[in-house]
Each structure stands twice: as C-alpha cells, then as structure tokens.
Amino acid sequence: MITRDIQLAVDSLDRNDVVGMPTETVYGLAGNAFSEQAVRRIFEVKQRPAYNPLIVHINGFADLNVVASDIPEEAVILARHFWPGPLTVVLKKKSCIPDLVTAGKATVAVRAPDHPVAQELLRRTSYPLAAPSANPFGTISPTSAAHVERYFGDTIPCVLDGGTCRRGIESTIVGFGDDGRPVILRLGSITPGEIEEVAGHVTIRNNAMAAPDAPGMLSRHYSPKTELIITSNPEMTLEMYAGRKVGLLTFSERVPDRPGLIQVVLSDKGDMNEAAAALYAALHDLDQLSADIIVTSLLPETGLGMAINDKLRRAAEKD
Numbered sequence: 111m112i113t114r115d116i117q118l119a120v121d122s123l124d125r126n127d128v129v130g131m132p133t134e135t136v137y138g139l140a141g142n143a144f145s146e147q148a149v150r151r152i153f154e155v156k157q158r159p160a161y162n163p164l165i166v167h168i169n170g171f172a173d174l175n176v177v178a179s180d181i182p183e184e185a186v187i188l189a190r191h192f193w194p195g196p197l198t199v200v201l202k203k204k205s206c207i208p209d210l211v212t213a214g215k216a217t218v219a220v221r222a223p224d225h226p227v228a229q230e231l232l233r234r235t236s237y238p239l240a241a242p243s244a245n246p247f248g249t250i251s252p253t254s255a256a257h258v259e260r261y262f263g264d265t266i267p268c269v270l271d272g273g274t275c276r277r278g279i280e281s282t283i284v285g286f287g288d289d290g291r292p293v294i295l296r297l298g299s300i301t302p303g304e305i306e307e308v309a310g311h312v313t314i315r316n317n318a319m320a321a322p323d324a325p326g327m328l329s330r331h332y333s334p335k336t337e338l339i340i341t342s343n344p345e346m347t348l349e350m351y352a353g354r355k356v357g358l359l360t361f362s363e364r365v366p367d368r369p370g371l372i373q374v375v376l377s378d379k380g381d382m383n384e385a386a387a388a389l390y391a392a393l394h395d396l397d398q399l400s401a402d403i404i405v406t407s408l409l410p411e412t413g414l415g416m417a418i419n420d421k422l423r424r425a426a427e428k429d
Contacts, residue, residue: 117234119231123231126145128155128266129267129268131227131231134196135279135280140231142235143237156247159247162213163219165325166238174189178220179204182286193221196300198283201220217285220238251280251390252394253390281300283325296324302314302416330425332390333425334393334397340407340408345366354370356371358374359373359396360375361380408423
C-alpha cells in the first residue's frame with residue numbers, strides 16, 4: 111500500500127515489521143536497526159544473503175556516536191560536510207547494532223538521508239533504521255513508490271510516498287584505512303572529486319567482493335530481468351539485432367529510429383546529474399517492454415559518470 115501516512119509506517123516499524131522509505135538516492139526497505147527480528151525480516155523480504163551488510167540510517171550527525179565508536183577525524187569532517195546527504199561512512203560499530211546488520215563484521219555503514227519524509231520518520235522513531243534498497247536482491251533499485259509496490263505488493267504493510275528520488279543512484283560509501291585516510295568502497299552520488307575537495311586524496315577500492323565490506327560491491331547487481339549488454343558502438347550492435355525488439359539506453363544522443371527499437375535518452379542536455387536521476391527509472395521502463403535485449407553504452411568516465419558506469423557494468427554482469 112502506497113501512503114503518505116508517516117504514523118502508519120512508525121506503527122509498523124514499532125511492531126518490528128519493515129516499510130518502504132524514500133530517500134534522496136533510492137527507496138529503502140526500512141526496519142528497526144536495533145531489532146534482530148526486524149533486521150531478519152529485511153533479509154527475508156529482500157531475499158538478501160546474510161553475508162551482505164546493511165546501511166544504518168540516522169537522523170543526523172548528533173546521532174552518529176549512538177551506533178559507532180572510534181570515529182576518525184576524517185569521518186567527522188566528511189559527515190559534517192555532506193550530511194544530510196548521500197554519503198555513507200563505514201566505522202567501528204557499537205554493540206547495540208546486531209551482528210546480522212553488519213554481516214558479522216566489526217564495522218557498520220552509517221548515513222543521514224536528505225529527504226524530508228525519511229527525516230520525519232527517523233524523528234518519530236526511538237531507533238535508527240537499517241535500510242537497504244527496497245528491491246529483491248540483485249534487481250534494479252527503486253526510485254519511486256510505484257517501483258517498490260510493484261516489487262513487494264502486500265508483502266510489506268506500506269510504502270511511504272516521497273515522490274521520485276532526486277539523486278537516483280545510491281550513496282557513496284567511504285571506509286577509512288589504518289592511517290585514517292578515506293577509501294571509497296562504493297561509487298555513488300558524491301563523486302571522488304567532491305570528497306577530495308573536503309578530505310584530500312582518496313583511494314578507490316570499488317572492486318567486486320564475494321564477502322563485501324559494504325553494500326553494492328558484488329559483481330552482479332542492479333540487474334533487469336532482460337539481458338543488458340554494453341557496447342561502444344550502439345548502431346553497429348543494433349544491426350546485429352535487426353528485426354528483434356530492442357531497448358536502447360543512451361546518455362544524450364539518439365540513434366535513427368528503426369522497427370522494433372525503443373530508445374531512452376538519460377539527458378538530452380548531456381547533464382550527469384539528470385542522467386543519474388533518470389538511470390534506474392529508465393531501466394525499469396525498458397525492462398517492462400518484454401524486449402529481447404537492452405543495449406547501452408558507457409558514459410564519460412568522469413565525475414558522476416564513474417558511478418553510473420559502475421552500476422551499468424554490474425547490471426550487465428552475467429550470473
């Protein structure tokens with residue numbers, strides 16, 4: 111059920127159930143982060159493997175020491191600068207966070223979302239919210255309440271409607287080395303350049319992992335049901351599929367129309383922010399076409415293009 115009734119969501123959370131929650135990045139599947147029962151319900155509904163940790167959402171910087179300890183100065187600097195916003199920091203966890211949340215690791219991923227509905231929901235609860243993306247494990251992330259409703263229907267009591275997510279791709283996840291320096295574990299809505307402006311040089315360790323240190327590090331993720339292929343020459347690739355129903359996803363340029371082709375342009379203006387906000391909705395739309403294949407090409411490997419390309423590569427990865 112899609113609703114704007116925040117108290118209905120609070121009542122469900124207080125019963126250790128889970129709800130759909132909007133954020134500025136993607137919709138989350140939220141539950142009481144202090145409750146093993148609620149966290150277990152998140153994993154069950156999402157069909158998420160227990161080795162993949164969750165992100166804990168708090169209402170702001172003042173709540174950080176409730177869930178984390180031994181916080182490096184660089185983490186404080188980054189959190190104060192980017193929160194509320196799409197930055198997740200990985201820190202030593204406090205014992206109040208169940209091991210199930212962190213996949214048995216001693217660290218917890220934490221962020222403060224920049225969405226008025228999420229913030230009001232957190233204000234009305236007495237606990238932080240564990241909230242991975244509100245989609246079955248490995249599928250396209252949701253950027254509208256309708257996406258969440260389509261995925262889960264009556265499996266969850268409600269989805270809070272907060273409109274379309276304005277950022278459109280997940281938060282950037284940053285860990286910290288033994289020297290306290292930041293390390294990007296997942297590319298996301300905040301670019302490496304933006305982080306470097308605040309904290310100096312950062313290392314990117316965004317490689318696929320069998321037992322990930324943070325969400326979004328598995329090789330296959332964000333995937334449509336329809337096969338997705340990446341090409342450097344869309345028109346040549348389309349010739350290979352002549353006569354078949356093909357979805358084409360491009361950054362800013364259209365190709366000449368042809369029979370059986372449905373194309374979606376992420377940003378006619380070539381704007382990276384607009385492209386990021388449109389990415390998952392475009393993949394959802396193309397996946398609903400029952401096409402034979404979806405074809406796409408990578409964006410320029412700069413700024414947000416790095417994160418968008420990362421999502422596309424993981425979406426196109428074969429099982």
